[in-house]
Amino acid sequence: MDEKILKELRLILGNEGVSTGQSVRELHSHDESFHTPVLPDVVVFPKNTDDVSRVVRLAYDNDIPITPWGVGTSLEGNPIPVQKGICMDFQGMDKVLAIRKEDFQVDVQVGVVYKELNKMLSRYGLFFPPDPGAAATIGGMIGNNASGIRTVRYGATKDCVMKIKVVLYNGDIIEVGSRARKSSSGYNLCALFIGSEGTLGIVTEATLKLTGLPIGFMALRAVFTEVIDATDTVFQVMSSGLTPAAMEFLDGDVMAVLNKDRGLSLHEKPTLLMEFHGYSDEGLKPELSFVEDICRENRCIFLDKGIGAAERTRLWEMRHLTLESIKRSHPGLMPLIMDVAVPLSRYSDMVGYIKNAVKGLTAYVFGHAGDGNIHVIVMDDPKDRARWSLVEKANEDIVLKALELEGTCTGEHGVGIGKRHFLRIEHGEGLDMMKKIKDLFDPKGLLNPGKFFL
Amino acid sequence: MDEKILKELRLILGNEGVSTGQSVRELHSHDESFHTPVLPDVVVFPKNTDDVSRVVRLAYDNDIPITPWGVGTSLEGNPIPVQKGICMDFQGMDKVLAIRKEDFQVDVQVGVVYKELNKMLSRYGLFFPPDPGAAATIGGMIGNNASGIRTVRYGATKDCVMKIKVVLYNGDIIEVGSRARKSSSGYNLCALFIGSEGTLGIVTEATLKLTGLPIGFMALRAVFTEVIDATDTVFQVMSSGLTPAAMEFLDGDVMAVLNKDRGLSLHEKPTLLMEFHGYSDEGLKPELSFVEDICRENRCIFLDKGIGAAERTRLWEMRHLTLESIKRSHPGLMPLIMDVAVPLSRYSDMVGYIKNAVKGLTAYVFGHAGDGNIHVIVMDDPKDRARWSLVEKANEDIVLKALELEGTCTGEHGVGIGKRHFLRIEHGEGLDMMKKIKDLFDPKGLLNPGKFFL
Structure with missing residues (x-):
């Protein structure tokens, strides 16, 4: 990267806010997926919206790609800086700006980690419901x-964000959304930015x-002999x-891994875990x-069933360990994590299809069944081209089946690199209109380039 | 309107699908607000998406404005064809296309009236929750x-629409959204169209x-002496x-009108009506x-309180009569219906401000308090310029106060003509980005022109 640009970045962010060190760049070259790492030219650490705005304007004036970065827990290559340039790490923007307990709202900078946010909010009897599992920002x-x-x-992130501050392609700052619980004022730009993976603008603050x-x-916890009985129950x-x-939903193989890795003795059969919340245990x-x-x-x-918070914790503990246990049980292998969602009436069909499609692979099937969302973790070696192409073929077949069943190619992991071609x-x-919106919001194509569109 | 265009419209829709009759045009010249009526040149009645597409393309090719029309129950002039041209009435597109009971979904043409839809759905134990009160489509x-x-x-309409079919400015048809309960695939165009009042495209079908x-x-039903006690309770x-x-929330004046108009004997004091739903009465x-x-x-x-459906009906009946009773109590006068929403912690302040701002006017204060939404119906004579300017001044003051309290200029009635200048x-x-989106989706400015933007 041009030394002149680095100098200007240091003027904006200070020396400690700009890094070209090899290890820092390597850390920001990949997410948790198998997608090929790419090193950014420089990693920057803004402290506030004004910093972000000035860096974005500099990048715009000098045609430098810019890729926002949370903590790299994505699963579709979403934050990999495929065109190099600037990686913008938000770890320095981790302030809770205001707790509005009485309005059930909190204002945060976007570098806040949701698990830490929820720990803090629990003192007020509140929580931010979307829970991707990973320690995401x-x-x-x-x-x-x-x-x-x-x-x-409780909904997805889009259902739980009221207002955001966004830095546009040229460094301009806008606020979209409202603190009011309802509004019919103007176009819903807030919804447009949510889920756009930094390709339309860079979100810096949010009211949740x-x-x-x-x-x-x-x-x-309900155990079944056949998968179809479990999915029909859902x-x-x-x-x-x-x-x-x-x-x-957790398939028998998943339960077996949990038993082995955690020393549990659960039924190694198709299992449903359910939880209900209410105003009282009694009710x-x-x-x-x-x-x-x-x-x-x-x-x-x-x-196995129980009423009350302690019972919930007992029954649920093992669910949170799933991904970790699966990974640990296959040292040296990488996961390809599939993520489709279908209408509920199609869930049994989808799971049945998946069980067939992954035969012969080291595959674990589970998912957020109540939303029709299903994940398959396949563990294999991306360097073994022949094997890995079988894994990718299974992923493609499963996505195409989900679309045939009127579902979606990604329930929650986003498009990134991995889902572009679907x-x-x-x-x-509709994709043409999306591309036109991309061109409108990012005329030079510098915001998280190489994602969403082929 | 050019006879050549009328002939082409008749070729597309048949003679019965095209009307230039004075009474039909008059019916489509106004909504339920005081905004000045404007007669369209022609009213058309499409039967399906293909009809809509062909008419829109004809309008585009010939630079003719086109304004979609449900049943005219809007309150901000939203469907008034201020630039004349074509008014597109959807009463012929009132088919329920598929009931997907097992997925809690229904596919409809957009001319379906929601009250009739809910009557039909009740046979399946289902309902479409947003309930604007009026017999809207x-x-x-x-x-x-x-x-x-x-x-x-249960959320606003935006929370209860999964997928829509949209005719774009040039007649192209796209489908946006998903039947899956969740998705992170592509930009959320569905949310962008919802609430855009036909200014970005014409929605023809929807999966609800x-x-x-x-x-x-x-x-x-809880009665209080002071407004602030009621709003603090909220x-x-x-x-x-x-x-x-x-x-x-219903203010004392509203209760008085209800008593007089309906022969009731309720307390004429600030009143809250609350309803709770659960899996059982007992719970x-x-x-x-x-x-x-x-x-x-x-x-x-x-x-006054009660458990069970019959009690709910007894306690709630009078709420649904409010607008009608107020109008009927002031024959010859027109309502200006205000509609702001603020964060809940500001609700008491907002209501207090309103009570002052409408002193000297014939004003009724009530609203969806749980959402921070408040309506004021002021009854007066728009032809009495001096009086009406006082009414409009109060509306402006109230909107500005709501914005100062971090609220919104319209909680649920939309922008239309009346809220453009806020x-x-x-x-x-952010409004500049909205205008750019408008120009992208409607390059000739023919879709419901004169709305949203000044």
Whole structure:
């Protein structure tokens, strides 16, 4: 990178805000996926929106690509700086700006890590519901429209962000959205930026919509002999009008890995984990008995259940360990993590198709079943081209099947590099309008280039 | 209008699909607001998306403005064809295309009236939650991002639309959104079109997200001596983590009109109406007792309450009659209906400000308090310029106050004609990006012209 540019970056951010060190650049060359790492020319660490604005303007004036960076927990290559240039790391923008307890809102800089935010908010009896599992930043979650286990009840990131501050391609700063709980004023630009992975502008601050921590808890672990009985149960629970706060499916292989890695002794069979929240433990009892009925009607062979927060924790602990346990059980191999979602009525079909498609691969099937979202982790060696092409073929087949079933190519991991070639099939001519919007918001194509569009 | 164009329209839609009759044009010249009527040159009645596409392309080729029309229940002049041209009435596109009970989804043409849709869906135990009150069409609701009494729990229209079919400025047809409950695939164009009032494209079909009809009901009517006690109660109920399915405020004057017009004998004091939904009547009892406590702590002087659907109906009937009763009590006068929303912590301030701002006017204050949304109906004579300018001044003052309190100029009625001059104050430079999007999606400025932008 031109020494003149580095000098200007240092003028804006100070020496400590600009790094060209090899190890720092390497750290910012990859996410948690198998996608090929690319080293940025320089990594910068802004402290506030004004810093971001000045860096973006400099990049714009000098035609330098700029890729925003949270903590690199993405799974589709979303933050890899494929055209090099500037990587903008938000770790220095980790301030909680205001807690508006009375409005169930919090204002944050986007470098805040959501797990730490929720730990802090718990003191106020509040939480930010989307929970991608990984230790993501709020900025990364907004970029990706992240979601997770509790989305089935509380929504994805797009449902929980009220207002954002955005730096546009030329360094201009705009605020979009409203602190009011509802508004019909103007175009919904806030929704347009959420999930755009930094390709339309760089989000620097956000007002998040919070939820009160639930008081009543009820949880179940239901075990089935056949996958289809488990997935049919998902469908029946969801379509009965119940509103679970979590509804997770884990295949028998996943349970086996958990047992081995964690020294547990759970049934190594298709399993559902469910959680319900309410205003009191007592008030949840009618739901519990109704869910039990549905499970039994679907030939559930084992049912562990409990009322109250402690029972919830007991039943759920192992779910949070899944990805880690799978990875640790296959040292030396890389995961390809698939991520499709389909309408609930198609969930059994989708899971059935997947079980066939991954035969012969080291594959673990699980997912946020209540949202029709399913993940497959396939562990293999990307350097073994023949093997890896089988893995990629399975991914492609599974995505195409999901689209055939009126689903989506990505439920929550975003487009990044890995899903670009499916957008035309999913969106048809809508993709042309997306490209026009991209060109409008990023006329020089410098904002997280190489993502979304082929 | 050019006879050649009329002939082409008749070729597309048949003779019965094209009207230049005076009475039909007059019917399509106004909405329910005081805004000056403008007669369109012609009213057309498409039957399907292909009809819409062909008409839009004809209009585009011949530079003819085109304004979509539901049933004219808007309140900000949103569907008035201010530049004449073609008014496109969707009453012929009122088909329910598919009920996907198992996915809690319904596919409709946008001319379907939501009240009729909900009557039909109730046979399946389902409903489409946004409820603007008026007999609006789904298309009008999407155009306006309409909401209403139950939005506090179930969201606005934007939260309940999964997928839409849109005819673009040149007649091209795209589909945006997904049937999957979640997706991180591509830009959220669906959210961009919802609330854009037909200024970016014409929505012709929609997949709506439905909710199961609740089984448990609990309702309360709480009466207070002072407005501030009522609004403080709203704030405390909402910030306690309870999730009311409705939380309405009605000022004493509104109750007086209801008594007089309907022969009721309710307290003519600040009143809250609340409703809670649950999985069983029984399960709602802890919430009821908690809400009662909050009301009493705020000096509630009368509390009528009930568990179960019949009680809910008894307590709520009069709320649905409000607008009608107010209008009927002032024959010969027109309403100006104000519509602002503020963060909940500012609701008491906002209502207090309003009570002062409308002194000397015939004003009724009520609103969807749980969402921080407040309406003021002022009845007066638009032809009496001196009086009406006082009404408009009050509206302006109230909007500016709402914006000062970090609220929005329109909670649910949209921008239309009436709120255009507040968008710059609310959105700052964000409005410039909105205008660029408008120019991108409507390069000739023919789609519902004269709305949104000054």
